[in-house]
Amino acid sequence: xxDENRQSFNLEDESELNVNDNxxxxxxxxxxxxxxxNQWIDELRLALERGCDLGSxxxxxxxxPLTNDLRLAVWKTCLDINDVNEYDYVDSDxxxxxxxxxxxxxxxxxxxxxxxxxxxxxxxxxxxxxxxTFYCKKYTENYEKGNGWIDILKPLITLEYKDRAELYALFAxxxxxYIPRYCEANGTPYHLFRLLxxxxxxxxxxxxxxxxxxxxxxxxxxxxxLYAGSCSLDVTLHLWDGxxxxxxxxxxFFLALVLLMFAKExxxxxxxxxxxxxxxxxxxxxxxxxxxxxxxxxxxANHYASNTPQSFRKEFYSCLFxxxxxxxxxxxxxIYQTLCLPVSAKELLQANQLGGTAGVRxxxxxxxxxxxxNARHLYTAFHLDSNLLLEDPKExxxxxxxxxxxxxxxxxxGSTAGGEHLCFMGSGRDEEDKxxxxxxxxxxxxxxxxxxxxxxxxxxxxxxxEDPSMITKAKQNTTKHDEGSIGSTIKHNxxxxxxxxxxxxxxxxxxxxxxxxxxxxxxxxxxxxxxAHTSLTESTHPVTRHVSKEDKVDKxxxxxxxxxxxxxxxxxxxxEHTSSSKQHDxxxxxxxxxxxxxxxxxxxxxxxxxxxxxxxxxx
Numbered sequence: 157x158x159d160e161n162r163q164s165f166n167l168e169d170e171s172e173l174n175v176n177d178n179x180x181x182x183x184x185x186x187x188x189x190x191x192x193x194n195q196w197i198d199e200l201r202l203a204l205e206r207g208c209d210l211g212s213x214x215x216x217x218x219x220x221p222l223t224n225d226l227r228l229a230v231w232k233t234c235l236d237i238n239d240v241n242e243y244d245y246v247d248s249d250x251x252x253x254x255x256x257x258x259x260x261x262x263x264x265x266x267x268x269x270x271x272x273x274x275x276x277x278x279x280x281x282x283x284x285x286x287x288x289t290f291y292c293k294k295y296t297e298n299y300e301k302g303n304g305w306i307d308i309l310k311p312l313i314t315l316e317y318k319d320r321a322e323l324y325a326l327f328a329x330x331x332x333x334y335i336p337r338y339c340e341a342n343g344t345p346y347h348l349f350r351l352l353x354x355x356x357x358x359x360x361x362x363x364x365x366x367x368x369x370x371x372x373x374x375x376x377x378x379x380x381x382l383y384a385g386s387c388s389l390d391v392t393l394h395l396w397d398g399x400x401x402x403x404x405x406x407x408x409f410f411l412a413l414v415l416l417m418f419a420k421e422x423x424x425x426x427x428x429x430x431x432x433x434x435x436x437x438x439x440x441x442x443x444x445x446x447x448x449x450x451x452x453x454x455x456x457a458n459h460y461a462s463n464t465p466q467s468f469r470k471e472f473y474s475c476l477f478x479x480x481x482x483x484x485x486x487x488x489x490x491i492y493q494t495l496c497l498p499v500s501a502k503e504l505l506q507a508n509q510l511g512g513t514a515g516v517r518x519x520x521x522x523x524x525x526x527x528x529x530n531a532r533h534l535y536t537a538f539h540l541d542s543n544l545l546l547e548d549p550k551e552x553x554x555x556x557x558x559x560x561x562x563x564x565x566x567x568x569x570g571s572t573a574g575g576e577h578l579c580f581m582g583s584g585r586d587e588e589d590k591x592x593x594x595x596x597x598x599x600x601x602x603x604x605x606x607x608x609x610x611x612x613x614x615x616x617x618x619x620x621x622e623d624p625s626m627i628t629k630a631k632q633n634t635t636k637h638d639e640g641s642i643g644s645t646i647k648h649n650x651x652x653x654x655x656x657x658x659x660x661x662x663x664x665x666x667x668x669x670x671x672x673x674x675x676x677x678x679x680x681x682x683x684x685x686x687x688a689h690t691s692l693t694e695s696t697h698p699v700t701r702h703v704s705k706e707d708k709v710d711k712x713x714x715x716x717x718x719x720x721x722x723x724x725x726x727x728x729x730x731x732e733h734t735s736s737s738k739q740h741d742x743x744x745x746x747x748x749x750x751x752x753x754x755x756x757x758x759x760x761x762x763x764x765x766x767x768x769x770x771x772x773x774x775x
Contacts, residue, residue, distance in 0.1 A: 197223060204229045210236075210403060219398035219454065221447070227397065228315045234400035235329040237322075244294075245324040249282075251289050255299045259288050262306050270310070270389075284309055287324045291331075304335065304380030311384055311392050330382065334405060336476040339380045346371040346379070347491045348472055349409050355497045356413060356460060359603040360420055367431055374438035375412055382408065386442035394447050398454050405477050406469055410457040415441045417456070465516055465577070465608055467500035495593050496600065498611045499579050501620040508536050508572065508626070517575030519563045523592040524583045524614060534617065535628045536573035537581065538562060542591035545598060556598070577606040584615030 200216045204226065213230055222230055232238075253259065263284045267277055287309070292299055299305065308330055309323075317323045336345035349371045354361040364370070377385040382399070384392045399407060416423075419441050426434050445453060472491060499518070507518050520537040522529050529539045540559055544552045566574030580596050582589035592609070599607050610617065621627060 196220070197226070200230070201226060204233070208233065210234055210401075214401050214403070217397075217401050219401045221394040221450070222397045227393070228317065230397070231315075231326065231400055232322075234403060235326065235333065237325045237329055244328075245287075245290060245321040247286065247320055248290065249286070251285060253289055253292055253299065256289070258301060259285055259299050262301065263288070266306050266310060267313075270313070280313055283320050283323055284313065286320055287327055290324060291328060302377075304339075304377065304382075304385060305331070307377070307381035307385035308335075311389060311396060314389070314393070332479065333477070334382055334399075334408065335380060336408070337479075338476075339376070341372050341376075342370065343372060344491050345409075345476060346375065347494075348468075348476070349375065349379075349412060351468075351491070351494060351497050352409055352413060352460075352464065353416065354600065355464065355607065356605060357417070357420070358600050358605055358607070360416060360423065362603065363423060363427075367434065369431060369435060369438075371412075373435045377439065378412055378415075378442060379408060383411065383442050386440070387445055388443070391445050391447060391450070394450055395445075395454075398450065402454075404461065405473065407457060407461065410460045410464075411453065413460050414453055414456045463516065465497060465499045465503060467503040467611070468497055471498060471500070471611070495596055495609065497608045499608045500611050501617040504534075504579060504610060504617065505620060505626070507575070508534075516577050517567075518577050518579045518608075519566070519573065519575040520610075521559065521578060521580050522614070523580055523595050524588065528583060528614075530630050532618075532627055532629050533614075534581075535626055538573070540595065542582075542595045545591070545595055552598075560604075577608065578604065579608045579610055581610040581617065582613040584613030589613060 196216055196218075200213065203212050203216060210233060213233055217230070251260075263281055266284065267280050272280055284306075288299060288305060291297070291305075305327075309327055312323060312326050312330075315326075317326065336343075338344040339346075350361065353364075353371075383395060387395060416438075419438060422437070423434065426437065475491070503516075504518055504520065507516060520534055521540050522533050522537040523540055523542040524533075525543070526539065526541055529537075533539070538559060540555065544555060563574065563576075563578070567576060568574075578599065580592055580599075582592035592613075596607060596609055618627070
């Protein structure tokens with residue numbers, strides 16, 4: 157910033173603040189460290205003089221705050237402003253818009269808030285009004301109070317722009333490139349932000365939904381002004397330094413997510429407060445940011461961005477940022493109708509092929525009817541019959557718990573099929589997929605995060621698959637409801653396509669797989685059988701009978717042999733008879749939860765399973 161501008165604006169340079177006598181006596185070592193830390197600034201300055209591009213700036217600058225003398229040049233490069241597109245502006249002093257008086261009032265308020273010297277105040281007023289007027293005429297837009305334009309111009313007029321054309325180029329490029337379209341009340345960007353919040357924190361999203369607090373009520377100024385309307389001027393300048401280097405159109409939403417995470421605990425503490433009070437508190441959240449917070453602020457936003465399915469960007473980019481897309485209305489309406497974040501078939505397949513490398517990893521849940529799943533399915537997909545939700549919600553809940561346990565074990569084992577992100581897949585036919593949406597809603601009501609749905613379902617997935625081995629097909633002669641053949645087919649598929657996980661997980665895979673039947677009753681029986689007898693096999697262990705009401709004993713349970721999980725330590729009371737009767741008892745179906753509630757149950761223990769490698773796994 158020039159000396160003239162430094163005097164024009166009462167902006168304090170942080171490097172000149174808090175100077176004390178100790179700084180006069182800095183050691184040579186401190187000087188060397190400081191010089192080393194600033195080497196990138198000299199390198200960036202040299203690169204700008206040679207004419208670098210955005211990639212070079214990002215490599216050197218690493219999204220760090222810039223010095224005043226470099227800021228304008230870096231911003232212009234990041235925003236792709238050059239001598240050609242800069243002069244799209246046609247200067248004119250004809251201010252004849254219907255809302256011209258409103259524009260002039262807001263511009264005057266802005267200039268006076270910056271305490272500009274009277275020597276340059278008139279020229280700044282004229283520059284800002286001319287830029288806004290020309291933008292309205294060129295893009296056929298009406299200026300509205302509080303639309304964020306004044307807030308965007310506030311940091312720009314502190315720069316050493318050479319003329320109105322350069323100021324206009326900065327304003328127009330920021331607005332067209334980084335401010336989403338349709339930012340009015342209940343607009344499309346806020347619905348997308350709600351989907352992102354639902355994906356990462358369904359509990360907080362439910363908190364807002366219950367109170368009818370929509371994102372446009374608190375994030376209106378954040379989005380429309382790129383946070384300039386909520387942050388201090390100094391923080392805005394440093395935030396934009398990193399933002400333009402990062403060059404991510406959707407980064408604005410992830411910054412908003414971080415703000416909500418910062419305020420989450422206070423939100424829950426305000427649960428009994430009035431709606432307006434909560435909105436007021438949230439809308440002011442960015443004002444608490446300081447320059448020291450920005451590194452963590454942006455790092456957390458990057459974390460959320462990298463931990464989010466990337467296909468939503470392609471899905472919604474055109475309706476939010478592309479001025480030339482003629483099908484915007486149709487694409488925008490899809491955001492309003494979307495239950496949760498969509499994931500493209502291409503991204504699902506790429507995630508499977510990448511294996512254990514960095515990126516979003518999916519646990520694919522195929523919700524098609526059982527006969528369709530048995531015939532053909534993605535080799536890493538697990539089945540969850542959506543019909544069971546309608547027929548027996550309680551049993552469906554048990555099946556979901558088993559599925560989530562499978563997910564946990566597959567992640568721990570590093571399986572190709574394992575991933576923290578749940579992606580539900582239907583057939584791609586609306587009539588059938590309405591039940592899939594019910595299943596997705598069930599998971600969202602349980603506040604399970606990272607829930608998405610596969611765009612186009614299995615129908616689109618098969619068209620995108622290039623490697624036939626990624627599809628598991630049923631063997632011939634398995635059209636009959638033969639439990640053994642269906643179970644062995646899927647078991648063979650798991651062995652062929654997935655790495656061996658561990659004994660516990662393999663047992664769980666086998667049980668879940670063999671439970672894939674057309675009849676939902678058989679599904680329920682198999683899942684219940686697994687839950688009740690997860691530690692047993694059919695041939696290697698003796699049959700164990702569950703405790704009944706008549707088993708009144710004074711001694712606690714103990715483990716007699718490695719093969720017997722529970723046995724009674726009462727050797728003096730009919731030992732032989734008890735041993736004989738155990739051999740003839742059949743498997744007994746038990747509702748575990750009901751046993752937990754019994755008055756004669758002494759205690760319940762959380763156990764662990766030791767596999768052949770002496771590794772422990774939760775039971």
